[in-house]
Amino acid sequence: MNEEIYDVTIIGGGPAGLFAAFYSGMREMKTKIIEYLPYLGGKVPYFYPEKVIRDIGGIAHATGEEVTEQLVKQAMTFDPAVVLGEQVVDMQRMEDGNFQLVSSNGNTHYSKTIMLATGFGTLHSVKLDHPEAVYYEEKSLHYTVRKLADYYDKHVLISGGGNSAVDWALELENIAKSVTLIHRRDQFKGLESSVTKLKNARVNVMTPYEIKELHGTDGQIKKVTLKHLDNAAGDKELYIDRVVVNHGFQINLEPITSWGLEMIDGMIAVDSSMQTSVEGVFAIGDIAHYPNKLGLIAGAFNEGPIAVNHAKKIVAPEDPVNHLFSTNFAAFTEEE
Numbered sequence: 001m002n003e004e005i006y007d008v009t010i011i012g013g014g015p016a017g018l019f020a021a022f023y024s025g026m027r028e029m030k031t032k033i034i035e036y037l038p039y040l041g042g043k044v045p046y047f048y049p050e051k052v053i054r055d056i057g058g059i060a061h062a063t064g065e066e067v068t069e070q071l072v073k074q075a076m077t078f079d080p081a082v083v084l085g086e087q088v089v090d091m092q093r094m095e096d097g098n099f100q101l102v103s104s105n106g107n108t109h110y111s112k113t114i115m116l117a118t119g120f121g122t123l124h125s126v127k128l129d130h131p132e133a134v135y136y137e138e139k140s141l142h143y144t145v146r147k148l149a150d151y152y153d154k155h156v157l158i159s160g161g162g163n164s165a166v167d168w169a170l171e172l173e174n175i176a177k178s179v180t181l182i183h184r185r186d187q188f189k190g191l192e193s194s195v196t197k198l199k200n201a202r203v204n205v206m207t208p209y210e211i212k213e214l215h216g217t218d219g220q221i222k223k224v225t226l227k228h229l230d231n232a233a234g235d236k237e238l239y240i241d242r243v244v245v246n247h248g249f250q251i252n253l254e255p256i257t258s259w260g261l262e263m264i265d266g267m268i269a270v271d272s273s274m275q276t277s278v279e280g281v282f283a284i285g286d287i288a289h290y291p292n293k294l295g296l297i298a299g300a301f302n303e304g305p306i307a308v309n310h311a312k313k314i315v316a317p318e319d320p321v322n323h324l325f326s327t328n329f330a331a332f333t334e335e336e
């Protein structure tokens with residue numbers, strides 16, 4: 001059994017956990033990341049490796065994969081321990097004040113402080129509620145777009161009214177032969193600039209419609225029947241090769257909900273130092289709840305360093321909490 005005690009153990013290797021690992025290394029804390037998936041990056045490589053991310057300061061244009069690659073490289077700067085493919089299922093404070101974490105495979109980990117960067121735990125897309133959907137899933141019916149190349153020259157139908165549906169419609173507009181976007185309501189919930197772009201895009205927007213039937217053979221969709229919701233226009237049939245369903249996510253935060261932490265609206269409540277209701281346990285990224293929280297990658301990049309600085313105060317109480325720069329002025333000074 002590995003009983004080595006780390007200063008900071010980060011549960012979750014998504015953007016929040018990765019940047020916190022880098023910053024923790026900068027503060028010279030012995031750091032470990034434990035990630036459930038067999039790779040690092042969290043939701044970004046899982047849900048949108050090829051989507052272009054445009055809302056991180058200083059990065060005008062980068063795919064999910066490119067952002068992940070840079071994040072992982074940066075996180076490894078100070079050689080944190082990385083454990084992949086382990087779900088942490090239990091957290092207990094021991095008599096000596098340190099924490100013991102237990103993974104689903106029985107492995108134990110020990111740490112002075114804990115950083116929960118778990119996103120919304122295990123996350124699954126809401127499936128299309130049709131019995132025949134299962135025949136097409138992962139063949140011609142998808143819940144996210146992992147490879148843009150799969151959509152080249154295809155007739156694509158996207159179902160959904162949120163950010164993801166609007167973003168994928170715009171992303172596929174110049175790749176697919178045709179893109180049809182259907183939604184049960186007339187309004188889309190994407191960012192204003194994206195919804196405006198959609199109005200001028202080569203996307204066939206149809207509302208209020210939903211998928212009524214899928215038709216095809218051997219996993220390949222050939223035709224989709226759409227139902228008009230107030231029956232004003234009756235059913236419509238479209239020749240379609242690929243269907244993307246963006247009907248939201250089902251969140252499963254268990255087992256974290258049983259760890260005695262104060263929760264608000266399914267998220268973990270934190271104070272202004274990102275500390276949870278349990279001293280020494282911090283929460284950052286999507287899982288953290290505080291007033292006016294922004295569930296974006298850029299937000300997580302601020303929360304990690306705040307939590308790390310306060311964790312350092314627990315690990316080394318004699319050190320002040322400072323906002324430290326990574327800039328090295330040495331070369332500049334030598335030239336002078």
Ligand SMILES: Cc1cc2nc3c(=O)[nH]c(=O)nc-3n(C[C@H](O)[C@H](O)[C@H](O)COP(=O)(O)OP(=O)(O)OC[C@H]3O[C@@H](n4cnc5c(N)ncnc54)[C@H](O)[C@@H]3O)c2cc1C
Pocket residue numbers: 011012013014015016017034035036037041042043044047048052053054055086087088089117118119120121122164255284285286287295296297298300
């Ligand atoms: C389709 C889509 C598009 C998006 N587009 C953008 C965008 O353009 N710009 C933007 O800023 N944001 C975007 N977001 C939001 C962004 O992805 C999240 O804000 C970000 O991923 C949050 O990072 P995180 O590290 O908090 O959580 P996550 O990325 O969810 O990572 C959490 C990690 O923790 C792991 N984990 C969970 N529980 C455990 C456990 N018990 N043990 C071990 N590991 C565990 C999970 O496996 C996961 O890898 C998008 C989200 C989606 C779904």
